[in-house]
Amino acid sequence: MHDIAKGSVLKRLNRIEGQVRGLSKMIADDRYCIDVVTQIAAVQAALRKVEEEVLRDHVAHCVEHAIASGDADEQRRKVAELMDVFGRSGR
Amino acid sequence: MHDIAKGSVLKRLNRIEGQVRGLSKMIADDRYCIDVVTQIAAVQAALRKVEEEVLRDHVAHCVEHAIASGDADEQRRKVAELMDVFGRSGR
Amino acid sequence: MHDIAKGSVLKRLNRIEGQVRGLSKMIADDRYCIDVVTQIAAVQAALRKVEEEVLRDHVAHCVEHAIASGDADEQRRKVAELMDVFGRSGR
Amino acid sequence: MHDIAKGSVLKRLNRIEGQVRGLSKMIADDRYCIDVVTQIAAVQAALRKVEEEVLRDHVAHCVEHAIASGDADEQRRKVAELMDVFGRSGR
Numbered sequence: 001m002h003d004i005a006k007g008s009v010l011k012r013l014n015r016i017e018g019q020v021r022g023l024s025k026m027i028a029d030d031r032y033c034i035d036v037v038t039q040i041a042a043v044q045a046a047l048r049k050v051e052e053e054v055l056r057d058h059v060a061h062c063v064e065h066a067i068a069s070g071d072a073d074e075q076r077r078k079v080a081e082l083m084d085v086f087g088r089s090g091r
Numbered sequence: 092m093h094d095i096a097k098g099s100v101l102k103r104l105n106r107i108e109g110q111v112r113g114l115s116k117m118i119a120d121d122r123y124c125i126d127v128v129t130q131i132a133a134v135q136a137a138l139r140k141v142e143e144e145v146l147r148d149h150v151a152h153c154v155e156h157a158i159a160s161g162d163a164d165e166q167r168r169k170v171a172e173l174m175d176v177f178g179r180s181g182r
Numbered sequence: 183m184h185d186i187a188k189g190s191v192l193k194r195l196n197r198i199e200g201q202v203r204g205l206s207k208m209i210a211d212d213r214y215c216i217d218v219v220t221q222i223a224a225v226q227a228a229l230r231k232v233e234e235e236v237l238r239d240h241v242a243h244c245v246e247h248a249i250a251s252g253d254a255d256e257q258r259r260k261v262a263e264l265m266d267v268f269g270r271s272g273r
Numbered sequence: 274m275h276d277i278a279k280g281s282v283l284k285r286l287n288r289i290e291g292q293v294r295g296l297s298k299m300i301a302d303d304r305y306c307i308d309v310v311t312q313i314a315a316v317q318a319a320l321r322k323v324e325e326e327v328l329r330d331h332v333a334h335c336v337e338h339a340i341a342s343g344d345a346d347e348q349r350r351k352v353a354e355l356m357d358v359f360g361r362s363g364r
Contacts, residue, residue, distance in 0.1 A: 006118060013115045020111055023141075024104045027097060033149040037176050040142045044135060050114075051131045052360065058124040059356055067348045075340045075348065082352075083332055085128050086359045087325065143269065150265055158257045166249045166257065173261075174241055177268045178234065188300060195297045202293055205323075206286045209279060215331040219358050222324045226317060232296075233313045240306040267310050 005057040012050050019043045055085070096148040103141050110134045146176070187239040194232050201225045237267070278330040285323050292316045328358070 001009070020043060026036050063082070066074040092100070111134060117127050154173070157165045183191070202225060208218050245264070248256040274282070293316060299309050336355070339347045 001118065001121060001124065009118050010115055013111055013118065017108060017111045017115070020104055020108045024101055024108070027092065027100050027104065027145075030092060033092065033145050033153065034172055034176060036145050037142055037149075040138055040145070044138055047131055047135055047138075051128055054118075054124050054127050054131070055356070058128075059352060062124065063352055064349075067345050067352070070343060070345070072340050072343070076337075079332060079336055079340070079352070079355075081125055082355065083328070085125060146265070150261060154261055155258075158254050158261075161252060161254070163249050163252070167246075170241060170245055170249070170261070170264075173264065174237070183300065183303060183306065191300050192297055195293055195300065199290060199293045199297070202286055202290045206283055206290070209274065209282050209286065209327075212274060215274065215327050215335065216354055216358060218327050219324055219331075222320055222327070226320055229313055229317055229320075233310055236300075236306050236309050236313070240310075244306065263307055267307060 001054075001057050002061065005053060009050055009053050009057075012046060012053070016043060016046050016050070019046065055082075092145075092148050093152065096144060100141055100144050100148075103137060103144070107134060107137050107141070110137065146173075183236075183239050184243065187235060191232055191235050191239075194228060194235070198225060198228050198232070201228065237264075274327075274330050275334065278326060282323055282326055282330075285319060285326070289316060289319050289323070292319065328355075 019039070023036065023039055023043070026039060059082075063075075063078045066078045110130070114127065114130055114134070117130060150173075154166075154169045157169045160166075201221070205218065205221055205225070208221060241264075245257075245260045248260045292312070296309065296312055296316070299312060332355075336348075336351045339351045
């Protein structure tokens with residue numbers, strides 16, 4: 001991964017880890033469940049951002065590398081992989 | 092929250108915290124991004140389970156409490172809250 | 183269903199039927215697939231609006247009716263039904 | 274689009290058009306709203322199948338064509354387009 005994207009993703013994941021710890025504290029403290037669910041939605045949104053950043057970096061590097069190489073089979077593999085990832089994510 | 096549900100949710104959140112830490116390690120170790128995205132999907136699924144468990148407990152308690160109270164206004168508030176939660180979660 | 187909501191939902195469904203027919207025409211005319219997918223997303227969004235309107239009307243009537251009746255068992259059934267609907271929609 | 278995929282997609286869209294008409298009838302007949310919402314979910318699922326089939330055909334043709342052409346710029350455009358499509362679909 002590019003160093004800039006890596007730093008940004010690690011920072012995001014660090015924040016997410018804190019949010020999950022915060023969720024545990026909310027549960028332990030018997031916080032109102034609607035607030036807990038709202039907080040879970042915030043973590044989900046933060047994870048989607050990470051996923052998007054990781055995929056964008058992947059396309060910018062692995063896929064771009066396959067394109068630059070001119071290796072058609074490698075390009076097919078990369079595109080199949082991408083399709084697979086999108087197929088899996090429960091859209 | 093019920094003690095049993097509480098224990099179960101806290102255990103799940105603990106595991107999720109570990110998974111997020113694992114994600115940071117995958118990024119730091121330059122693991123293949125498709126594997127990272129697969130792992131992100133696993134965390135999302137785990138969070139959905141927590142959300143479901145929290146909501147189920149909420150209905151079993153807060154909403155049930157409002158029903159048992161016979162207080163129609165309180166019941167309306169609870170149902171409006173639930174609708175709100177579902178409207179927000181980007182379905 | 184309330185007459186006003188009913189009219190609004192029927193109008194929406196009519197428009198959606200036209201959009202689906204439009205999709206068939208796009209396919210038959212060999213329109214660019216990315217445009218087709220964009221149009222599919224528009225239909226999905228329109229269906230979500232219908233779903234929301236139908237549920238809102240349901241809560242305003244059936245659930246409200248159960249609340250006004252003071253019949254706790256009926257209220258439990260209605261809430262269980264709502265939870266079920268939300269559990270099913272692949273959030 | 275390939276003739277086989279085209280026939281299959283048109284058949285699916287035809288069935289979806291019928292389902293949407295069925296939804297209008299359910300609304301007009303004051304059918305129970307939970308049944309309406311269940312039917313809406315079925316249409317959404319059917320549309321996702323169409324989307325998947327259209328995208329699969331797109332990758333098998335347009336993207337494959339770009340790969341076979343060896344034209345790197347065209348390949349970049351196709352991958353950017355795919356990323357765009359997936360970014361838009363409210364995952």
